[in-house]
Amino acid sequence: MPFLELKEVTKGFGANGSRTEVLRNINLQIEEGEFVAIVGYSGAGKTTLINMISGLASPDSGQVSLGGKPITGPAKDRGIVFQNYSLLPWLTVSENILLAVDQVFPDWPPEKKSHHVASHVAKVNLSHARDKRPAELSGGMRQRVSVARALAMDPQVLLLDEPLSALDALTRATLQDEISRIWQDNRKTVVLITNDPDEGIYLADRIIPLSAGPGATLGPSIPVDLHRPRDRKTLNQLTRFKEIRSQVIDYLLASAPKRTEVQKTLILPDIEPEDLSIPKPLMGGRKQPIRRGDIRRESVEI
Amino acid sequence: MSEYLIIDNLTKIYPTPKGPSIIVKDFNLRIKKGEFVTLIGHSGCGKSTVLSMVAGLNPATDGGIILAGRELAGAGPDRGIVFQSPCLLPWFTALENVRLGVDQAFYTASRTERHQIAEYYLTVVGLGDAANKKPAELSQGMRQRVGIARAFALSPKMLLLDEPFGMLDSLTRFELQQVLIDLWRRDRKTALMVTHDVDEALFLSDRVICMTNGPEAEVGEILEVTFPRPRIRKEVLNHPDYYRLRETLISFLNERSDLRPSRDKVGVEQNNIPHRNEPGDHANRPPSTPAMALTS
Numbered sequence: 001m002p003f004l005e006l007k008e009v010t011k012g013f014g015a016n017g018s019r020t021e022v023l024r025n026i027n028l029q030i031e032e033g034e035f036v037a038i039v040g041y042s043g044a045g046k047t048t049l050i051n052m053i054s055g056l057a058s059p060d061s062g063q064v065s066l067g068g069k070p071i072t073g074p075a076k077d078r079g080i081v082f083q084n085y086s087l088l089p090w091l092t093v094s095e096n097i098l099l100a101v102d103q104v105f106p107d108w109p110p111e112k113k114s115h116h117v118a119s120h121v122a123k124v125n126l127s128h129a130r131d132k133r134p135a136e137l138s139g140g141m142r143q144r145v146s147v148a149r150a151l152a153m154d155p156q157v158l159l160l161d162e163p164l165s166a167l168d169a170l171t172r173a174t175l176q177d178e179i180s181r182i183w184q185d186n187r188k189t190v191v192l193i194t195n196d197p198d199e200g201i202y203l204a205d206r207i208i209p210l211s212a213g214p215g216a217t218l219g220p221s222i223p224v225d226l227h228r229p230r231d232r233k234t235l236n237q238l239t240r241f242k243e244i245r246s247q248v249i250d251y252l253l254a255s256a257p258k259r260t261e262v263q264k265t266l267i268l269p270d271i272e273p274e275d276l277s278i279p280k281p282l283m284g285g286r287k288q289p290i291r292r293g294d295i296r297r298e299s300v301e302i
Numbered sequence: 303m304s305e306y307l308i309i310d311n312l313t314k315i316y317p318t319p320k321g322p323s324i325i326v327k328d329f330n331l332r333i334k335k336g337e338f339v340t341l342i343g344h345s346g347c348g349k350s351t352v353l354s355m356v357a358g359l360n361p362a363t364d365g366g367i368i369l370a371g372r373e374l375a376g377a378g379p380d381r382g383i384v385f386q387s388p389c390l391l392p393w394f395t396a397l398e399n400v401r402l403g404v405d406q407a408f409y410t411a412s413r414t415e416r417h418q419i420a421e422y423y424l425t426v427v428g429l430g431d432a433a434n435k436k437p438a439e440l441s442q443g444m445r446q447r448v449g450i451a452r453a454f455a456l457s458p459k460m461l462l463l464d465e466p467f468g469m470l471d472s473l474t475r476f477e478l479q480q481v482l483i484d485l486w487r488r489d490r491k492t493a494l495m496v497t498h499d500v501d502e503a504l505f506l507s508d509r510v511i512c513m514t515n516g517p518e519a520e521v522g523e524i525l526e527v528t529f530p531r532p533r534i535r536k537e538v539l540n541h542p543d544y545y546r547l548r549e550t551l552i553s554f555l556n557e558r559s560d561l562r563p564s565r566d567k568v569g570v571e572q573n574n575i576p577h578r579n580e581p582g583d584h585a586n587r588p589p590s591t592p593a594m595a596l597t598s
Contacts, residue, residue: 041473165471169498170344195471233556236549246539252473253535264430268422269415273407273457276379280409289410 001068002029003189004053004157009062011048022048024215026062028208030191035183037192037200038218039248040210041256046193049210050161053191054080066157076104079150083162085142087134087149094121094130097149104153120152123182140171144178151182160192164199173232176202184228197248201241202230209248211255219251306335306492307356307460312365314351325351327518329365331511336490340497340507342551348519349496350464356494357383357462370459379407382458382491386465388449390437396448397433400424400455407456423451427481443474447481454485461486463495467502476535479505487532500551504529505538510547512554523554 006028012021022045030036040046051057052064055074064071066078087096097117105113121130124144134142143163150158160179164172180203183190194200200207201224209219222244226235235241271289312329315322326348333339341349354360356367358377367374369381390399400420408416424433427447437445446467453461466482467475483506486493497503503510504527512522525547529538538544 042471168345195473197472233549233553236545236552242539242545246536249476249539250536253476256473256477264425266422266425267418269411269418271408271411271415273379274410276406277376289408289415 003032003034003067004028004030004191005063005065006053006059007063007065009052009059009064011045011052011057011059021215022213024217026218028218030189032189033187035190035192035203035205037194037204037207038210039194039197039200039207039252040216041212041252042195044210044213044216046195046210047161050080050159050191050193053157054078054159076153077156078159079153079155079157080159080161081143081146081150081163083165085134085139085146087142087145089134092131092133093126093137093145093148094118096134096145097121097152100149100153116152120148123151124148124178138171139167140175143167143175147179147182151186155188157189157191160190160194162193162195165195172199179203180229197245197252200224201226201244201248202232202235207244207248209251209255211251212257219255220247222247304335305332306337306370307331307333307494308368309352309356310366310368312352312355312367313363314348314355314360315363324518326355327520329520331521333492333494335492337509338486338493338495338507339509339511340495340503341511341513342497342500342503342555343513343519344498344515344555347513347515348517349513352513352519353462353464353494353496357381379403379456380459382453382456382461384446384449384453384461384463384466386468388437388445388452390445390448392437395434395436396429396440396444396451397421397424399437399448400452403452404455419455420451423455423485424448426485427451443470443478446470446478450478450482450485454491458491461491461493461495463493463497465497466495467499468497475499475502480535482506483533498555500548500555503527503551504544504547505533505535510551512551523550525550 006026009023009026010021011023012019014020026049028036038046038049048057052059053066053071055071055078058072088099091099094114094117097120098113101108101113101116105116108116118127118130121127124147126141126144126148129137129141134145137145143166147163163179164175167175176199183203190204192200192203197207197209204224206221206223208221210216211219224244226238226241226244269289270292272292274289309329309331312326313324314326315324317323329352331339341352343349351360355362356369356374358374358381390396391402394402397420400423401416404416404419408419411419421430421433424430427450429444429447429451432440432444437448440448446469450466463482467478470478479502486506495503495506507527510525510527512524513519514522527547529541529543
């Protein structure tokens, strides 16, 4: 039996009449200890999907279950990392993490809690910043705190909702390496939501594209059978990497909403722009632009 | 084809309390007419500084730039710029935003003609239906389309693209790269782009220039990209050379990133790099890393 399962899940928003179906017929089975990445366009319903796993939203029809039990609401067995970090601004790094630890392990003695917090702060390389508040941290550091907080809860499933999308390319790569390292240490079940096919392929055991909405549905599940630890540079030499990459990208490009094709005739006057470095003559001067040729008429498909 | 843009010994030095800080030193580049050239490098390597000097938005300390046989001094509509964030005027519609530049550059043309130009380019970038919407009603990707239309509508001698799709997610980026290349193909404007996205550089350019890391950035390795045009994403990805070039660029970026003076060898210190997307960071940056503050 799969560890985490979504069966025929459908979710829409809006009242009758103006209802839009966001997700349609979602079937997903994840084994314990598996790292699954779901890649899709922004607005396709990726966050709605992860909200239903976390219990923050419930499906309109179908079922979401973890370890055989249906998911009815948020619980400690699922830790989430949000794109916008969601840290409490008046608490320090350690205190933000302690807050979660207090909730999940209320019976622990204080020394055990603080030791637990310190070890998770160290795990994300933030020991030097443990007494800083979120406002004093860079985006990458904040997201590290958020990851540490989710891990400190020792959840059965870790849900990563576009954790790195707000970061610049370099910080993103560094954090991908860290997530990969931490995951290889403890092999938790992870669901990663992302809009970057490369991020999914680099991190996951399995990558599943989500077609463009509305009524988005999961595409083929593609196993990422690449040796770990992976190296961004040498991955490019592997035939399997190229196959996976083109499979994912092709699926997503093909699922992009089709433009309705309307033939429209447009006119583009074929004239030269004026040279603005020459002062405009107050009197006289040319009243007409320089024409290169006839007006270009063109049909455009929209 | 002759050399259309000549950048000769371009140098940029900023005075700082600790003495002059050399951002770009003796940067030389020649671009042929109709060529699409990309500068690739990390944030802070000075590539955007080079681009803003070509744009005329930032005076060079030394060296010169010649475009189509004339030395450049200051900004002008002969260079169309696409910025990372499109910087549209919020109280103008998409069409009015494009018209703003068109009305300047084509002031001798009739009203109808100017309208036709703006309408044409907006439609070609796929915004025919959204021409009368204000920027706030448009998605980030659509705003960037307006930015592209605005640059092309000026019929510039040259296009300058400063990380044009850096703020978009990877899939929207694919879509807009296609829009850009389709539009570019119509009249093959000479183009200079700055990016740190390896796939973007390979898909669009004829030539990719790796910039060594600042301070004192200069031209490093140069890659010729010979994929046949017109380019279609699927075909480019399946081209036998694609992943070889991709690996070269990724290793260039990886190795260079280790050499960055601001990134300490110990993994911990590197966390202190200010995050580029955060407003207000500029004030907090240490004066010893002016390149980062200026190019982000």
